[in-house]
Amino acid sequence: MNKDKIWHLIARKLTGEASAEELHELGQLLQNHYHMQYDVQVLEQLWMAECEHDEEYLEATYLLHKSKMQKQGVSFASADETNTQTGLRKYIHGTPRKLAILASLALVIVTSIFFFGNRPRKLDGSAVAGKAQVQQPVSGIAETRKANKTKLVLPDGSTVWLNSGSKLSYVDMFKSADKREVTLSGEAYFDVVHNKKKPFIIHTSSIDVKVLGTEFNVKAYPEDKTVETSLIRGSVRVVLKNDPSKSYLLKPNQKLVLFKPGEVVNTTNEKLRAKKSFEGIPKVVVEKLNYINGSSTATEAAWVSNLLSFHDESFKEVAVKMERWYDVEFEFKNKRLELEQLTGMLPSESLEKAMAAWKFTTPGFNYRIENDKVIIF
Amino acid sequence: MSENNLPYQRLDELKRRIAVYEDEAAYKEIFMMLFSSLTRFATSIVHSRETAEEIVSDVFVQLWNKRSQIEQIQDLRVYLFIAVKNNAVRKAKQQLKFSPLLLDELNVEMDSFDLNPEDRLLSAEAVKSIEQSIEQLPPRARLIFKLAKEDKMKYKDIASLLQISVKTVDHQLAIALKKIATAIGSTIRKKS
Numbered sequence: 001m002n003k004d005k006i007w008h009l010i011a012r013k014l015t016g017e018a019s020a021e022e023l024h025e026l027g028q029l030l031q032n033h034y035h036m037q038y039d040v041q042v043l044e045q046l047w048m049a050e051c052e053h054d055e056e057y058l059e060a061t062y063l064l065h066k067s068k069m070q071k072q073g074v075s076f077a078s079a080d081e082t083n084t085q086t087g088l089r090k091y092i093h094g095t096p097r098k099l100a101i102l103a104s105l106a107l108v109i110v111t112s113i114f115f116f117g118n119r120p121r122k123l124d125g126s127a128v129a130g131k132a133q134v135q136q137p138v139s140g141i142a143e144t145r146k147a148n149k150t151k152l153v154l155p156d157g158s159t160v161w162l163n164s165g166s167k168l169s170y171v172d173m174f175k176s177a178d179k180r181e182v183t184l185s186g187e188a189y190f191d192v193v194h195n196k197k198k199p200f201i202i203h204t205s206s207i208d209v210k211v212l213g214t215e216f217n218v219k220a221y222p223e224d225k226t227v228e229t230s231l232i233r234g235s236v237r238v239v240l241k242n243d244p245s246k247s248y249l250l251k252p253n254q255k256l257v258l259f260k261p262g263e264v265v266n267t268t269n270e271k272l273r274a275k276k277s278f279e280g281i282p283k284v285v286v287e288k289l290n291y292i293n294g295s296s297t298a299t300e301a302a303w304v305s306n307l308l309s310f311h312d313e314s315f316k317e318v319a320v321k322m323e324r325w326y327d328v329e330f331e332f333k334n335k336r337l338e339l340e341q342l343t344g345m346l347p348s349e350s351l352e353k354a355m356a357a358w359k360f361t362t363p364g365f366n367y368r369i370e371n372d373k374v375i376i377f
Numbered sequence: 378m379s380e381n382n383l384p385y386q387r388l389d390e391l392k393r394r395i396a397v398y399e400d401e402a403a404y405k406e407i408f409m410m411l412f413s414s415l416t417r418f419a420t421s422i423v424h425s426r427e428t429a430e431e432i433v434s435d436v437f438v439q440l441w442n443k444r445s446q447i448e449q450i451q452d453l454r455v456y457l458f459i460a461v462k463n464n465a466v467r468k469a470k471q472q473l474k475f476s477p478l479l480l481d482e483l484n485v486e487m488d489s490f491d492l493n494p495e496d497r498l499l500s501a502e503a504v505k506s507i508e509q510s511i512e513q514l515p516p517r518a519r520l521i522f523k524l525a526k527e528d529k530m531k532y533k534d535i536a537s538l539l540q541i542s543v544k545t546v547d548h549q550l551a552i553a554l555k556k557i558a559t560a561i562g563s564t565i566r567k568k569s
Contacts, residue, residue, distance in 0.1 A: 007551035007558075015525050015550070017532050039558040046507060046557070047526055058409050065408065065434045074441060076401040344470055359540050361466050363459075 146327035163187035230255035230300035259283040308348035333377035422465040510560035
């Protein structure tokens, strides 16, 4: 009989969870460990000790609570209305608040502390955003694996943060006298040095982004259903590859979402869904950026600050982001969950913490981590 | 056993009185019974007693507004705890710049309990060391201990509230008791 078993039995006895057999077993055990009998007695006494109840404080709190309800127009039908009215007047202070949103067992979504920790599961010593090492490119290709990010400074002085699983090539960047060109697959945040004479052009598979000098994020993973350009400041022009006559000038705090042809996008965002129902054109939506509550960081660019943040994204989309972030694979045993919606932020410093926070704030799903696989069920 | 079940039975009766008679006295009794525990629980999430009280008060407003349906709620106490948790999490997201959602980061405040050092079983020193040992429990164990002891919650309810398994509750509680008992033991040994 291991010694910890006895503590389980004691706990179950105190909480009333113990079965008759377990109580019997505990009795037997205590006879063999009689030195523990005293401990158990003390614990029982502790367990029974009543918490202090401050009746007066509770009465006053209740009156305050009632006055709040009355200010909100909620009233009791009971007869002692006038009586309490006068009684509580002296307690009233503060202003009426709006009715709080209904608390229910329903799904409540997320958020978590802003975390500026180190990347977990680093596969090698390469750079992470925030603490990134600066690569000095001569020419060629910068590439990041999953679970890795990097920051690089281009020869023109522009800074690029390259998100996980992305590739930026800039071979021909300075050949041309009248433009600066790079090609991106994946996601990158650009802080482009202003140069009127040499516009900066980012080529992706489906769009070109032309800029003079500005800060913005381009998300163009080949496997994603959308390509997104989010503008933080300055201005950029987005040109569609398959229809060069169409170009969009973005203002700060706008993002352009391009739906790749033939993709059925599972989105919970009403606006996007409405837009999508038109077959064919237009497959482009311009939206406002989503700012993280109380901060000046846009969700779209949060990854640069090492924040794992979401806005109105389906579990599936969140999973894809996490797959890149931690270099893991997600498997949904329950397909219905894929469409659940998530807004908020998760602690980013480890997969385990992120998953625990996700689950804590989002009842109704289970997960387990097996090696490099996260199974959602 | 029966003692543990008492508040449950009482709540069922109060619930019925509210649903059927819109009985304010019954509503008040529930408020008085649970306000402190719920507030402490919310405080552990939002780290502010004032905000926590507001959250709990809001949940009670909703309870009254939905009074006609409350008989459908199986376990009112667990329902209120979960509602408070959800609102606290949302509040943390909307108004505060942080929200510690991991159990290990919760700031769990224990109610001071009335352990009488005059009692022949315990020396003042022992009471002090018990209090210290509870204080030193990891947040998760402390929260589980609190919910089980102060709020008399069942394992399965603690598990569903905290989104952990019953096995974890069982285990954490055993660890907590073991640590507290060890503290008691050490004061005894010192004496002798």
